[in-house]
Structures are given as C-alpha cells and as structure tokens.
Amino acid sequence: MKVAESASTPHSTPAHAAEAPKTTEKKAAAPVRVAGDSFEPAPARTSTGASGSRTTPTVTRTGSTGTGTTGAAAGRTGATTAAAATPPAGTAPTLDNVVDSLKAGKKDDETRAMIGQYFAPLGMAESNAAMQRIRDEGLMDNFIDATARDKDGNPVTQEAKDALKLVMGSGRLDVYAETLATVPITVADLGSSKEKLYYDPGSKGVFLDQASLSSMGSQDVANVLAHEMFHAFSDAHGGDGYSALDEGFGIAAREYAFSDGNYNLAEMVYGTKSFYRDIRHEPSYQFGDFSNADPKLKELMQAFASRDSSQLAWDKPDQLQAEYDKFFSPINRNQDWNSWLAAVDQATKDMQAARAAGTSPTKPEPKNPIQQIIDWLSSLFGK
Numbered sequence: 001m002k003v004a005e006s007a008s009t010p011h012s013t014p015a016h017a018a019e020a021p022k023t024t025e026k027k028a029a030a031p032v033r034v035a036g037d038s039f040e041p042a043p044a045r046t047s048t049g050a051s052g053s054r055t056t057p058t059v060t061r062t063g064s065t066g067t068g069t070t071g072a073a074a075g076r077t078g079a080t081t082a083a084a085a086t087p088p089a090g091t092a093p094t095l096d097n098v099v100d101s102l103k104a105g106k107k108d109d110e111t112r113a114m115i116g117q118y119f120a121p122l123g124m125a126e127s128n129a130a131m132q133r134i135r136d137e138g139l140m141d142n143f144i145d146a147t148a149r150d151k152d153g154n155p156v157t158q159e160a161k162d163a164l165k166l167v168m169g170s171g172r173l174d175v176y177a178e179t180l181a182t183v184p185i186t187v188a189d190l191g192s193s194k195e196k197l198y199y200d201p202g203s204k205g206v207f208l209d210q211a212s213l214s215s216m217g218s219q220d221v222a223n224v225l226a227h228e229m230f231h232a233f234s235d236a237h238g239g240d241g242y243s244a245l246d247e248g249f250g251i252a253a254r255e256y257a258f259s260d261g262n263y264n265l266a267e268m269v270y271g272t273k274s275f276y277r278d279i280r281h282e283p284s285y286q287f288g289d290f291s292n293a294d295p296k297l298k299e300l301m302q303a304f305a306s307r308d309s310s311q312l313a314w315d316k317p318d319q320l321q322a323e324y325d326k327f328f329s330p331i332n333r334n335q336d337w338n339s340w341l342a343a344v345d346q347a348t349k350d351m352q353a354a355r356a357a358g359t360s361p362t363k364p365e366p367k368n369p370i371q372q373i374i375d376w377l378s379s380l381f382g383k
Ligand SMILES: [Zn+2]
Pocket: 038, 039, 040, 227, 228, 231, 246, 247, 250
C-alpha cells in the first residue's frame, strides 16, 4: 500500500499508522514508504571533512590472538560465571561476556563499550547469531538498557526504547547492535530546529523531536530509527554522508526490516535526487560516493539491494548516473505522489527493457591510443 502525503511534510506520521504491526506481529508485511519522508538536508556535511578522513571509529580487537573466530574462543572458558563477565584487560570480549553482563543487569559505560567492541567486527550473520541468542534468552530489554544512551550518557526515553525493541526484534538489522552501543539517540525539544528527526554526522548522534514522537506509534518511531541508524552505521563504515544513495538505502532499511516484499530502490535513490532538485531546489545534490564503504557496510547495502525490484546500479556510478539521466531525470518529483509512483514504475520498466535489449545508456568506452592520434591529427587539419 502506498500512502499519498504532501512532499512538503517529511517525517509526518504515515496515514496507516493505526495498522502498524504490533510488537508480537513480527515482520508484518506493511510497506512504510511514504512521500517525501526522511529526506533530511545535510546539517553538517561539511563538518565531516574529506572522505579520506572518514575512518571507521570502531574499537579493534587488539587483544585477539588472530583473525575472526579466535577471539571468540579465547575467552569462553569460565565466562559463564558472573565474575568473568568483564574480560581481562587486553582480551577481546566474547558473546558469553556480553550475555553474562546482560543477565547481571549491567548497564554501565564499561559494559556498553564492551558490547560495542564485541559487535564491531561482526558481519550480518555473526551479528544475527549473537542477537538471536540474546533474544532467545529473553535479554532484549537488558540489551537495550545496556546500550541505548542519549548524548549526555543517560538512558533513552521509553518511546525510543520501545521502538528500538522493534528494530532489534526484527532480526534483520542486527548489525545495528554495534551502532546502538556507539551512537547516542537523543529525544529532545527540537521545536526551534528545522529538522525534527535526523542523524547529525557532526556530533555523531541521532536526534528525535519530542513533540514529533508524541504523535507517532512505536512502529513509526521504529521506521524512523531504522532509517536514521542506517545513516549512523554508514557514517561509521565509510559511507558518504548525506546523499541520494545514503537516503535511498536508509529508506530501504525500513522496508528491509519491516516488510517482506520487494521494493523499488530506484524510486528511493533517484526519487531523493529529484526531490532535492525539484522541491529543495538543490540540483547539485549528489548520489554519493560509496567506493570507501568497508565490507560491513557493503554487505548491508547488498542485503538491502537483494530485494530491489529495479536492480538499481547503485555500485556502478557511471551507469547509475546514465540511467538516471535517461529514464528518471525527465520525471518531475514535485507532483502527486501516486502519479509520481506510476511514472517511476514506467521508467523502471523502460530502464530494464533497455538493459535487456543491450541499449542501456553507458558512457562510451575510451578510445584506443591510435584513434586518439587520428582524432588529434584530424583536429590539426581542421577536419
Ligand atoms: Zn535520512
């Protein structure tokens, strides 16, 4: 179901909020894409500096005796006792350390840092296995309490907590465990701010306006957090800050977590690009450069793209631009939501037909050196 909303009211509560899935109805197939949502401008893009300075601020497992699984095995012995919940200095924490700390109800900063350190090197499957154990052992509340913080280091509000339980309960965004243990989520009065729900790459925190949340159900807040936490995750793993790709994949994050069908990633990414061009009047808004994405970010983006009905060329910059120029750029984003979707559906079909016919627009191959010399000679003689 697609819901029409004014593009000028980003983040407004979806009209289908009343039918949002309940906590127990895991993975209800309720598409959450609405017009104009989650297109925050870039409040601090310039403050993040050049892409070369954006390194992954994760804690490395310096105590690990090797790569990957050796660290997990190292501290397992005796880790089931409460006394062993905190790993000795210099050793990498294990899942037993994490679970034991959660069972003990620990929520101090040291425990949070240890959880972040444990999850930092884990990809999707490993994060999922670890979070599944935490869910199976009934420790989700303790996990949220141990990891979620606001910018001042205080626990997050109950509404944020409830939404985080939905996000982490979906089982599909478990790589966010690291994000939760490292990125603060602050609910505050942002009435004076233009943006009400956003990730700030300057202070590396998610900010949610109290008044805006008060009109939203838990699932709506969970949708917002799935999106904003993607920005945070991307920022920590070599993404490119606010950009059409970052926004589009942030939108896909919610669909990936909370719906089961395919979705049109071209609509999400190209739609963001055109949203900025046609509604925000920022024609220079970029697709973003994800060539520095680390393996953890690439894996998550590939997972999101695995359900993309458009097969957007998100990791081929030239094709991404060329197909936008030919098929999607002619569409005005500033129009009725449903007619926009209809136009995008047609453009998607046209793009795929062109690919199948081998007439997809691509940049011309560089000429070979001999041809370049001939062209140069021709130009000399004014041909
Ligand atoms: Zn966003």
